[in-house]
Amino acid sequence: MRLLPVKSLQPGMRLAKKIYNEEGLILLSDEVELTASLIKRLSSLGIDFVYISDPRTADIQIPALISEETERMAMQELQSSFLKISSHSLKGLVYPYLGKTFLNVVETIMKDLGSREDVMIMLGNIHSTDQTLFRHSLNVCIYTLMLGKAFGYSHQELTVLGLGAILHDIGKTKIDPSILHKPERLSSVEFEVMKQHAEIGYKLLKDEPGIPLQAAHCAYQHHERIDGSGYPRGLKGNDIHDYAQWISIADSYDAMTSQRVYNQALLPHQAVEILYAGCGTLYEKQKLEIFRDHVAIYPLGMTVVLNTGEIGVVSKIHPFAPQRPVVRVLHCPNRGELQEPYEIDLLKQLNIVITSINESASPQLEQV
Template sequence: MDNRTSKINVENVKAGMILGQNIYDNNGNILLSKGIKIRDSYLKKIKDLGIDEILIVNEENDDSYSNHCKTMYHDNSHKKIIFEKTRREAKDFIEKTMKKIYFDNNIDVERLKNIVSNILDNLLSNDEVIISLENLRKVDDYTFEHSVNVCILSLVIGISLGYSYDELLDLGIGAILHDIGKMMVPKEILNKPGPLTAEEYDIVKKHTIYGYEIIKKNSLISEIAAQVVLSHHERPDGCGYPQGKSLDDIHCYSKIVAIADVYDALTSNRTYKSKVDAYEALEYIRTMAGSQFDKEIVKEFIKCIGIYPVGSIVRLNTNEVGLVVDINKFKPNKPIVRILIGNDGRKVTDYIEVDINKNPDVAITSLIHEYKL
């Protein structure tokens, strides 16, 4: 607390006052951001959480501090809202496209390029947009959500690798269409709730060829994007499909999409399996670097996502438990952690965020796979 704010009992707070602190729910998610004007409905929520006192901006500092807070918080929130709108539009477009592809191989390429361009523009203007991948996903919408997520993850890697805008556009188009051939695979096989037989798996593997053939009927889509659709299941050790290519024969875009594809698949709920923690998915990809995935691209991916991805629950050497809320791309083992459980084992109500990179005495000692908050 500084001289711009005062701690006030909630019973004395009135609508129109400016909130001087973030208000979190029991899971550490921000409910109300500092800098907003309080409404009666907000007050009720604060009381329901059992909070007795909050920080309020002093009247003489209303304008300057409110504007400062809006710059810090509102703008970032606005970016994320725009990005969620872009994701929904992309998901709706790919769903409509894939559902009609069985009857009509024509793709609205102009609209497709606009969709991917919008995703790319959002990513380039917001370094923290990767956080929004942690939203809830519907199992029955998996194919369409997955296509968009793979596009986003692939572009994040491409941006990190320094690709040009045009290169990123080709990468994004190939990524968002990578599974388009699955629409030609019988649904009873695609959505089978148990292991596939060898014959069924052979049918599923043909989706890469089906997809490539569909893309080739749309002349405005580049051959590079088409190759992503065809080759995203090729592997450096030569054990992938459909052509059994080895490391040097696989286009780098296909190598990128291969990693994004597996990561999103592992961290999503499916009809036949539950998702794994992001940390476990990253560990799997890391251990498969060299055989299943390109080593250098895996390094770049881990740098982008972080050793402890956003949303991970970790224990610190202070015996506190916290939620990873941001990553450090240059020091992935030193993220920003929001403290949820104090070193006395009790839930905290006034959350603080610790930047481990700026606190050399603080370190993560373990990842907590299951924790009741």
Template sequence: MRLIRVDHCDTGMTLGKTIYNERGSVLLAQGTELHKGLLKKLTQHGIHTIYIEDDLSEGIEVIDSIPIELRNEAVQVITEGLNTITSTTSNKNNLQNMMKSGRVVRSINKVFKDILSCLRENRTAINLLASTKIHDNYVYSHSVNVAIYSCQLALENGLLLKNIEEIGLGAMLHDVGKMYIDPNILNKPGKLTMEEYEEVKKHSELGYQTLRKIHEIPLPVAHCALQHHERIDGKGYPRGIIGEEIHNYSKILSVADVFDAVTSHRVYRPAVLPHKALELLYSGSGTQFESKQVQLFKGCIAIYPEGLTVKLDDGRTGIVSKYNFHAVGRPQIRIIKNEEDKEVIPYEIDLATNENLSLEIVEAAALL
């Protein structure tokens, strides 16, 4: 099985994994033979990458860290939740609104506990980077991704279950303040003006003020919204606090937040390759991020997951066939095309071996 872009698909290819729409209904079932009409339908639904089964990728298994049905449910819950919270807290805090907010928190807690259960049962590197994306609204899907990354990082920290659940709730709700920001600014394709950037920065304080008023939300959860852009060296916002003044939850969340943000395609910039995103985290280790969290995060994620089609700097194309936990960013590759972009009899190379250390992955189209 391998992941490729829809616009790279040929008629007659076989769908490798079932695709669901945003409501959780089956859009296309595994095993479906693809044709132009179906590929056009996928594009119309905002689906740009899919898994296919073919002889080239035979034997390569792709295991979801979180079942797609659960991720869909989580996105639906957070979508409804953020909208409900911001609408009820914008109005008078009467009993009815308090009850609505309480139901939202319980729903989010429930879906996060299901996510946590999956991660505890399957303690392997998280594969979210190569997930088929069917949700257009960045804030909602980003919130779920950050919750999953933060949960895994909290597990790596050996935190108590109660603390992990609070981090998960904080991660799911950390960007609630963006619901109050003009979407034209949030989705602006060009560089923000100074005034626009200052407006966006308000989301941290707005999120905190919203969450701290909800009785069911512990104060540390509200601080996740407030502090996720703070930096260890005090150069973050909104308050410029430093080091130990920053809550441990926020130290974990900030690493997950930045990694998911930079590896996601946005209207104003393309996604960066995962190993470059990890380099970005390391460059901020000890200044922007707590060094311990960056080091632990490195072991949490599958930088280049199995099934991903990649291109090397020598021009060859291959499929990630095995993830090397001892050398993140340097997986085993099944070469399927040579330097001249012509198909070859597939063969394996390991980027972690001495003979291949000079090779670099320069393109993973399905991630961009």
């Protein structure tokens, strides 16, 4: 399979990966043959990229970070718990089920991640419509656990980190839905209301049985930045808990690479570049370096242009050098489209580099 922009799709192509709506339900199944009306529909939903089938890249598969069963269970628990909390008054209520419920969710995710070697942060939402609070919470939990594992945290530390990550935005359950789900950018007044979710989340979690106080502080501090420019308290440097700093990186990355009604999703290399612009000011350098080394900045199946003029797709990612993938060349300047592609390992051929992402590529695919 390969990743293509929706604007380059042609009738007769087939989807290679399911398209999900904002509730996590299947909108279009894999192997669906695209028609002009379906392509137009994808564009109207704000989906910019999809995975499509190509005989020359049939062996390129996108690994799931967690199993479908784990993902479905986590999404159901998030939706059920968050909707229940949103329907109650903030004062005088406790939610004793939260600790037990999400401890089980986090443990299951950790088990899935632990069963895979050299796991990389892949694109999770490029083929989904506008993202929900539930999907975002799950993604941030997965990404944060991967980073914490790479950093070397113990199982117990990862459990607390995972709880803080999956519940970091729980305060948004108490934000006015007209603001939370507004289909365009918030006004300055509305943004001030939205910012309250950090403190609300802390108040929801701090006295809950089974929820460590550190996890509550993750909800409180995940929008703080090490130079003091964050909110709600303007904390600086070491005053921000390490767990919250990890979550802030995962939270920002997932927000930038996810679909929004009012904002096009960025590709991983673009999001990483923006994060690195805040190195040493917004985010700690060591944490960003670990993140950089564990994110697939050129995802499998992405079309790239090399400095040689060759155009191909990423067919393999080196776990410890994701910026130097293996590229399967499908188009040569002198030979045009290749029916028998060849591969270039950028980790071995250091004189060849990726110069751009060929977002407008319109390959000659076998029509079915």
